[in-house]
Amino acid sequence: MQITVAKKAGFCFGVKRAIDIAFKLARDTKKEIYEEITKIGYKIVDATCPFVKKAQKRAQTLKEEGYQILIVGDKEHPEVQALLGFAGDDAIVLCDKDTVPPLKKKVGIIVQTTQPVEALKKIVCHVISEAEEVKVYNTICDSTSQRLEETKDLAKEVDIMMVVGGKNSANTAQLARLSAEICPRVYFIETTDEIKEDWFNGAKKIGITGGASTPRWIIDGVVKKLKEISVKR
Numbered sequence: 001m002q003i004t005v006a007k008k009a010g011f012c013f014g015v016k017r018a019i020d021i022a023f024k025l026a027r028d029t030k031k032e033i034y035e036e037i038t039k040i041g042y043k044i045v046d047a048t049c050p051f052v053k054k055a056q057k058r059a060q061t062l063k064e065e066g067y068q069i070l071i072v073g074d075k076e077h078p079e080v081q082a083l084l085g086f087a088g089d090d091a092i093v094l095c096d097k098d099t100v101p102p103l104k105k106k107v108g109i110i111v112q113t114t115q116p117v118e119a120l121k122k123i124v125c126h127v128i129s130e131a132e133e134v135k136v137y138n139t140i141c142d143s144t145s146q147r148l149e150e151t152k153d154l155a156k157e158v159d160i161m162m163v164v165g166g167k168n169s170a171n172t173a174q175l176a177r178l179s180a181e182i183c184p185r186v187y188f189i190e191t192t193d194e195i196k197e198d199w200f201n202g203a204k205k206i207g208i209t210g211g212a213s214t215p216r217w218i219i220d221g222v223v224k225k226l227k228e229i230s231v232k233r
């Protein structure tokens with residue numbers, strides 16, 4: 001079996017940066033600091049991804065400029081919940097399947113960093129015909145769009161797509177949905193234990209991708225297991 005791992009599979013820039021910050025802190029923190037922390041309170045280190053911060057800043061600016069804010073994204077996602085804190089009480093969250101409610105004259109649109117651009121386009125098209133003034137900030141992160149494009153290309157080339165990552169990860173689920181639109185055999189797994197040998201019957205080319213929060217060692221584990229299956233054939 002020929003196994004191809006998407007170049008963008010696994011940790012994105014923002015997640016890698018946050019993890020590096022956490023490891024560096026753990027390395028640099030002297031033991032005495034624990035005592036100090038209990039005495040003076042917590043030290044806060046903000047490892048929020050700069051792209052997420054940028055979206056928060058955009059939300060704040062739109063609010064200050066008097067726009068009614070529309071966030072394209074998933075209401076339950078922590079990033080959107082945090083954005084709501086910046087966007088104010090009358091902000092509305094919509095996904096591309098939702099109906100756009102009546103809006104004020106000035107509408108400002110921002111988007112969850114991991115949404116597909118098609119969702120943003122759909123909502124913008126609708127709002128443009130309703131509101132008098134529309135300001136749009138495309139806050140989608142490049143890493144997400146590149147990962148989606150790469151997954152699309154890989155899914156066209158292979159017999160089976162393996163999508164690796166947390167079942168509760170929105171961007172990994174998105175990769176699985178996109179793969180399933182193109183490739184007839186898609187398996188969405190969290191760990192190598194889920195892999196079954198008979199999935200690969202008759203398959204010659206396997207593609208592997210993973211979400212922004214999927215650790216590289218899990219992807220490497222999947223590759224190792226597929227190689228083991230391959231040599232048995």
Ligand code: SF4
Nearest residue numbers: 012014049051113141
């Ligand atoms: S997906 Fe993009 S916005 Fe989200 S953490 Fe990664 S780099 Fe940052």
